[in-house]
Amino acid sequence: xxxxxxxxxxxxxxxxxxxxxxxxxxxxxxxxxxxxxxxxxxxxxxxxxxxxxxxxxxxxxxxxxxxxxxxxxxxxxxxxxxxxxxxxxxxxxxxxxxxxxxxxxxxxxxxxxxxxxxxxxxxxxxxxxxxxxxxxxxxxxxxxxxxxxxxxxxxxxxxxxxxxxxxxxxxxxxxxxxxxxxxxxxxxxxxxxxxxxxxxxxxxxxxxxxxxxxxxxxxxxxxxxxxxxxxxxxxxxxxxxxxxxxxxxxxxxxxxxxxxxxxxxxxxxxxxxxxxxxxxxxxxxxxxxxxxxxxxxxxxxxxxxxxxxxxxxxxxxxxxxxxxxxxxxxxxxxxxxxxxxxxxxxxxxxxxxxxxxxxxxxxxxxxxxxxxxxxxxxxxxxxxxxxxxxxxxxxxxxxxxxxxxxxxxxxxxxxxxxxxxx
Ligand code: NAP
Ligand code: HSE
Numbered sequence: 001x002x003x004x005x006x007x008x009x010x011x012x013x014x015x016x017x018x019x020x021x022x023x024x025x026x027x028x029x030x031x032x033x034x035x036x037x038x039x040x041x042x043x044x045x046x047x048x049x050x051x052x053x054x055x056x057x058x059x060x061x062x063x064x065x066x067x068x069x070x071x072x073x074x075x076x077x078x079x080x081x082x083x084x085x086x087x088x089x090x091x092x093x094x095x096x097x098x099x100x101x102x103x104x105x106x107x108x109x110x111x112x113x114x115x116x117x118x119x120x121x122x123x124x125x126x127x128x129x130x131x132x133x134x135x136x137x138x139x140x141x142x143x144x145x146x147x148x149x150x151x152x153x154x155x156x157x158x159x160x161x162x163x164x165x166x167x168x169x170x171x172x173x174x175x176x177x178x179x180x181x182x183x184x185x186x187x188x189x190x191x192x193x194x195x196x197x198x199x200x201x202x203x204x205x206x207x208x209x210x211x212x213x214x215x216x217x218x219x220x221x222x223x224x225x226x227x228x229x230x231x232x233x234x235x236x237x238x239x240x241x242x243x244x245x246x247x248x249x250x251x252x253x254x255x256x257x258x259x260x261x262x263x264x265x266x267x268x269x270x271x272x273x274x275x276x277x278x279x280x281x282x283x284x285x286x287x288x289x290x291x292x293x294x295x296x297x298x299x300x301x302x303x304x305x306x307x308x309x310x311x312x313x314x315x316x317x318x319x320x321x322x323x324x325x326x327x328x329x330x331x332x333x334x335x336x337x338x339x340x341x342x343x344x345x346x347x348x349x350x351x352x353x354x355x356x357x358x359x360x361x362x363x364x365x366x367x368x369x370x371x372x373x374x375x376x377x378x379x380x381x382x383x384x385x386x387x388x389x390x391x392x393x394x395x396x397x398x399x400x401x402x403x404x405x406x407x408x409x410x411x412x413x414x415x416x417x418x419x420x421x422x
Pocket of ligand 1: 047301
């Protein structure tokens with residue numbers, strides 16, 4: 001029997017889930033893996049706090065050194081969250097030659113290169129399946145199972161909170177504010193939902209996924225990011241009329257021109273496999289040169305699904321003697337990360353209802369090579385401004401932006417622009 005001495009950094013939602021899963025599966029792991037995990041110390045902020053796990057008081061500490069500098073602890077599992085001090089603690093654990101398992105996409109994505117460097121320099125392992133898409137094995141799929149492929153594109157629904165909100169808006173026609181309130185009431189959305197609804201959480205996750213898929217570091221700062229706060233019920237309704245479903249997508253594509261990495265609300269065809277991913281579920285659809293199209297689906301958050309990934313990583317750390325690091329393609333180091341890309345666009349305008357306005361809008365678009373594929377104007381009741389919705393053919397992002405900037409406000413105001421992926 002191999003006994004692994006473990007230290008936890010943090011013990012909230014995920015930490016307690018991991019503690020409980022380790023307790024429930026203790027005998028099974030001994031039989032199936034010949035491994036027993038002994039959690040020696042757990043770093044928390046408040047040792048007196050009530051927790052969702054029966055943890056002996058003497059295991060808890062507020063001294064990080066009791067985890068990081070205990071030579072007896074070989075495996076450090078981090079689920080304290082946030083950038084610092086989590087990143088600093090993980091680096092210190094790696095420097096001590098300890099293996100690290102983390103669920104923390106923020107610290108991992110913001111300190112990717114330093115963490116990988118410390119791990120390699122000290123021949124220590126770092127595992128991070130739980131950092132993206134909870135229970136879905138997307139990290140090991142990219143790191144191991146799809147190594148034979150060149151990944152050409154990847155579309156992820158990687159944030160459960162926003163998927164829950166957009167699904168509610170699509171299914172019940174409720175406003176963004178009401179859908180958010182309901183998500184908060186049900187515990188899907190945080191009291192401060194900024195990181196989720198503004199797309200930061202998805203950008204951290206995309207940076208990790210794209211770094212693995214393209215075998216070069218994709219910094220979070222290079223991910224184009226837009227959240228869902230500008231989406232109105234009418235956008236979703238117009239999209240549905242045209243056969244589209246709205247998702248917050250994390251997209252990564254590579255081509256001869258460079259790499260695109262972006263997080264933004266995106267209309268996808270109603271029959272696309274990702275369109276049926278509803279509620280708080282996550283999914284990643286990708287395409288490789290040999291594997292062709294593939295989709296992974298499952299629970300992207302929550303205590304038990306995330307613990308599934310953390311504990312599987314702990315078992316991997318116990319099983320493998322030699323750490324394996326993400327493959328890096330040195331030739332890709334200078335690959336351009338594009339800030340202009342081709343897409344179709346949904347454009348919603350409030351237009352003055354008088355002669356010449358449509359001609360003006362069409363001219364602004366046409367002069368920059370943007371061609372209209374579909375258009376609808378709603379003016380059931382007479383009013384000064386009417387909604388006009390356009391779908392363009394594929395066009396370059398910067399041309400569309402320039403065209404919209406050229407529209408005279410007395411003719412039409414741009415209310416929303418949403419990219420469309422076919
Ligand atoms: P949480 O419930 O807020 O737990 C955080 C834990 O870390 C708490 O035990 C807290 O101590 C401790 N902690 C925080 N800062 C500390 C500090 N400076 N010093 C000592 N202890 C500190 O968070 P969570 O929901 O478990 O999430 C943890 C991590 O998992 C995050 O990186 C998150 O992104 C990731 N994750 C979460 C989910 C999810 O569904 N929640 C899913 C996937 C990944 P106290 O308990 O004493 O306050
Ligand atoms: N806040 C995240 C989500 C869960 O809503 O998907 C943790 O990754």
